[in-house]
Amino acid sequence: MPRRSIEKAPEAPLDKTRPTSGLTLIDVAKVAGVSPITVSRALNRPELVSDLTLEKVRRAVALVGYIPNMQAGGLASKQSKLVAVFVPTIAHSIFSDMVQALMDQLGEAGYQSILGVTGYSLEKEESLLGAILGRRPDGIVLMGTEHSALTRQRLVSSGIPVVETWDFCEDPIDILVGFSHEAVGKAVAGHLHDKGYRRFSVVSASDARGIKRCKGLVSELSERGITEVPQVIFTPPATLKEGRAGLSQLFSAGSNPEVVVCSSDTVAQGVLAEAASRGLRVPEDLAVMGFGDMGSAAQLYPALSSVRLDGERVGGLIAKVLLERFRNQGDQQTQVRIDTGFTLIDRVSA
Numbered sequence: 034m035p036r037r038s039i040e041k042a043p044e045a046p047l048d049k050t051r052p053t054s055g056l057t058l059i060d061v062a063k064v065a066g067v068s069p070i071t072v073s074r075a076l077n078r079p080e081l082v083s084d085l086t087l088e089k090v091r092r093a094v095a096l097v098g099y100i101p102n103m104q105a106g107g108l109a110s111k112q113s114k115l116v117a118v119f120v121p122t123i124a125h126s127i128f129s130d131m132v133q134a135l136m137d138q139l140g141e142a143g144y145q146s147i148l149g150v151t152g153y154s155l156e157k158e159e160s161l162l163g164a165i166l167g168r169r170p171d172g173i174v175l176m177g178t179e180h181s182a183l184t185r186q187r188l189v190s191s192g193i194p195v196v197e198t199w200d201f202c203e204d205p206i207d208i209l210v211g212f213s214h215e216a217v218g219k220a221v222a223g224h225l226h227d228k229g230y231r232r233f234s235v236v237s238a239s240d241a242r243g244i245k246r247c248k249g250l251v252s253e254l255s256e257r258g259i260t261e262v263p264q265v266i267f268t269p270p271a272t273l274k275e276g277r278a279g280l281s282q283l284f285s286a287g288s289n290p291e292v293v294v295c296s297s298d299t300v301a302q303g304v305l306a307e308a309a310s311r312g313l314r315v316p317e318d319l320a321v322m323g324f325g326d327m328g329s330a331a332q333l334y335p336a337l338s339s340v341r342l343d344g345e346r347v348g349g350l351i352a353k354v355l356l357e358r359f360r361n362q363g364d365q366q367t368q369v370r371i372d373t374g375f376t377l378i379d380r381v382s383a
Contacts (some may be wrong), residue, residue: 056099065093067348069322101297116172116355119158120151121240122270125299127325127344128176129200137172142356144171153240153269155181162187170191172355178202178209179241194358200242201372208358208369210351214242217340218249221322224377225292226257230320234290235264236279236300238271243296246324250294263288271296276303277310284311291320292383298323298330298339299374305333305382320383335381347373 058069067074067086075082075090082090093099116139120128136146147170149161159181165173166187178200180188188195188206195207200214219300225233233254237243244266251262263286265279278294280303283290295301301323305315313319315335323330326341354369 056097058099060097061090061093061099061200064097065089112171112359114144115168115170116144116146116174117149117170118174119151119161120176121151121153123148123150124270125297126327127297127342130344131348131351132344134345135352136348138349138352139355142352151176153238155179155184159184166191166193171359172196174198174351174355176200177242178205178211180206188331189351194267194355196355198347200245205370208354210347210354210369210371210373212342212373212375213249214245215249215252218246218251218326218379219253219295219376221246221340222250222253222257224379225294225322225383226254226259226322227320228383230292230383231259232289232291233259233262234283234288234293235262235266235295236276236283236293236304237264237296238269238275238300239266240269240296241344244278246296248296263290265316271299273299273303273306276300276305277307278303280307285383292316292322293319294322296324298325298327301337301339302329302333302383305335307335315382322383326378330378331380333382338383339378341376341378343373343376 046364058072062069062072067089071086072090072093075087076094079087085203106356118132118135120132122128132148139146144334147165148344149165151158151161158175162173162184172195173188174196176199178197185206197205197207198211199308200211201209201216222233233250235247235250237247247266248265254262263283267275267279276299279295279300280293283293293301293304295304301321304321308315308319308321317322321337323337323339326339330337330339349374350371354371
């Protein structure tokens with residue numbers, strides 16, 4: 034099949050005295066040699082125009098420096114083409130695969146994403162939400178199911194599709210795509226207990242999800258007859274320093290654990306470092322369990338046992354259910370509850 038040639042867009046003189054912020058579709062249309070309505074279609078519904086016309090418009094937009102007014106388009110279509118994604122931190126890779134997959138798939142469908150960092154704070158989440166709601170996003174993605182009363186009220190009354198993820202609960206705001214942290218804790222406890230460990234300790238950040246995993250672990254161990262589980266709980270963010278300090282505090286308090294369960298792989302790496310500094314062999318003298326299965330977990334020495342979460346799959350599922358909701362014009366009668374599950378990864382450290 035012969036290759037289609039691209040017709041060069043006709044060049045038209047520009048009024049250099051006119052600021053680019055005042056450019057309109059008419060200016061673009063003159064340069065592209067098409068009608069203003071064709072320019073509008075090319076920018077907002079590119080599937081409705083030919084490849085040749087689309088190329089003409091794109092070249093004209095680049096030539097004149099035109100910036101589409103997304104708010105004006107949103108008013109006409111009742112869509113902003115914007116999705117807000119709130120994450121607790123960008124310092125750790127545990128969320129990156131999910132966010133990347135989500136943003137990529139939304140971008141392919143013509144949606145832009147805006148990222149907000151909550152710092153594990155319900156108050157910060159509330160503040161960010163107040164700022165973003167004025168832009169009327171088409172969808173909002175929140176990490177976790179714990180929110181302030183005002184945040185929950187605003188989200189329910191907004192009518193905007195909301196996805197809560199990276200957690201699971203009985204009373205979600207709208208769409209739920211995630212997993213149970215209590216179930217993770219119980220599964221880790223059962224797995225390690227079955228391997229013969231009896232003296233457990235925990236080093237965990239105080240964020241809601243980490244505490245849920247800790248409670249699940251303690252609950253499962255209690256059912257198996259283990260009631261003493263020393264814990265070191267610290268304020269986020271999770272760092273190697275906190276992991277080292279956590280193990281040091283356990284020993285200073287007289288604990289003699291066989292296994293330390295950590296709220297993240299980062300904390301677990303700190304525990305491994307502190308154990309090495311004390312001449313402890315892992316897992317012979319002390320076993321260590323992480324969470325998140327970061328890319329470095331398998332490369333550590335010894336390789337870190339952890340809990341794997343398929344972030345790319347979760348991000349893809351969120352994008353899919355959001356796009357379906359958008360196509361159904363935000364119909365919240367479609368209830369979506371997806372339990373993404375998790376996988377225990379058994380390596381050398383535990």
